[in-house]
Amino acid sequence: MKAVGIIGIGDPDVVQVIDAADPSCGPSEVMIRPEATSYNHLDALLRQEDFGLDFPVVPGSDVVGHVISGSSELVGRRVLVNPAIPCGKCDRCKSGNQCRYVQILGVHRSGGYGQFVIVPSSQCLEAPDSLSPEELGSFPLVFLTAWRMLKSRARLSMGEHVLIWGASGGLGSAAVAIAKALSARAIAIVRNSRHVAILENYGADVVIDASTVNVSAAVKSLTGGEGVDVVFEGPGADTWPTSMAVVSQGGRIVTAGVTSGSSVQVDLQDLYYRQVSILGSRIGHQTEFSEVLGQLLAGHLRPLISEVIPLSHAAEAHRRAARGDRCGKIVLRHDF
Numbered sequence: 147m148k149a150v151g152i153i154g155i156g157d158p159d160v161v162q163v164i165d166a167a168d169p170s171c172g173p174s175e176v177m178i179r180p181e182a183t184s185y186n187h188l189d190a191l192l193r194q195e196d197f198g199l200d201f202p203v204v205p206g207s208d209v210v211g212h213v214i215s216g217s218s219e220l221v222g223r224r225v226l227v228n229p230a231i232p233c234g235k236c237d238r239c240k241s242g243n244q245c246r247y248v249q250i251l252g253v254h255r256s257g258g259y260g261q262f263v264i265v266p267s268s269q270c271l272e273a274p275d276s277l278s279p280e281e282l283g284s285f286p287l288v289f290l291t292a293w294r295m296l297k298s299r300a301r302l303s304m305g306e307h308v309l310i311w312g313a314s315g316g317l318g319s320a321a322v323a324i325a326k327a328l329s330a331r332a333i334a335i336v337r338n339s340r341h342v343a344i345l346e347n348y349g350a351d352v353v354i355d356a357s358t359v360n361v362s363a364a365v366k367s368l369t370g371g372e373g374v375d376v377v378f379e380g381p382g383a384d385t386w387p388t389s390m391a392v393v394s395q396g397g398r399i400v401t402a403g404v405t406s407g408s409s410v411q412v413d414l415q416d417l418y419y420r421q422v423s424i425l426g427s428r429i430g431h432q433t434e435f436s437e438v439l440g441q442l443l444a445g446h447l448r449p450l451i452s453e454v455i456p457l458s459h460a461a462e463a464h465r466r467a468a469r470g471d472r473c474g475k476i477v478l479r480h481d482f
Contacts, residue, residue: 151202158464176216182283183258206258210282225270293438294430306375383407450474
């Protein structure tokens with residue numbers, strides 16, 4: 147089959163169109179011909195860091211398309227794939243509970259950058275024709291991750307303030323949409339003045355340009371000195387001191403990323419005195435995927451799409467993402 151693969155560690159030039167082995171379905175699996183996928187920061191990490199994977203790697207955690215074969219009643223139907231695949235081996239999987247070691251489509255198995263994708267049939271949910279390939283193809287990974295962070299882990303509630311780092315990215319913009327769907331007040335942090343109006347139109351209650359404004363002072367002013375109830379973390383080392391400074395007494399910091407580094411300092415006395423909760427989160431589970439997809443189908447969520455380009459030009463998507471000037475998701479439409 148044709149695919150876009152990462153052929154080694156390096157710059158976007160290592161993202162190339164390749165001939166990959168034709169996949170075949172195993173028991174309880176289906177083969178999907180994708181319509182669209184999208185660029186995620188995870189895709190860039192696969193060419194920047196050594197994860198011990200064999201190259202070429204076919205990335206792409208987001209898949210919408212039609213099932214063309216497999217032992218399933220889904221054959222012939224349009225589906226959206228939950229990219230969080232249970233390992234099937236841990237004690238929780240064997241007892242029918244949520245997996246301890248969730249695998250990610252496009253990392254632990256070939257993903258949406260391929261002409262065909264093989265996934266367990268249990269990972270597929272029917273996708274209506276009323277939603278475009280672009281909307282669906284930009285949705286799974288970031289919305290599932292953000293939903294788990296805000297709904298399941300931080301338990302964000304109506305009227306609460308949530309500060310969202312990296313709001314112009316795929317994950318951050320998904321968090322803005324989810325915060326509003328949960329009737330919370332979204333404070334979006336960006337580093338590009340051109341993104342302010344875009345995110346205001348997208349629904350953020352307040353957008354702060356961190357390149358020109360002191361975030362801590364602005365948040366304290368917005369909240370009457372109380373701070374925010376929830377901080378949506380992802381950058382890590384660069385933003386952690388401010389996250390700790392702006393979280394309220396009894397507030398929560400939820401994190402699912404370390405794009406600027408993983409080593410941070412925590413003052414334990416400050417932590418227990420203010421009773422701050424620090425919560426880790428990683429992707430999500432099938433029940434959460436069903437919940438967040440239900441929000442999309444009900445019209446309560448919509449992805450923020452920056453641009454749509456052909457999959458065969460995926461290397462250009464990596465280049466554009468590296469420039470940091472986009473706001474929202476880059477969708478890759480299949481053209482093989």
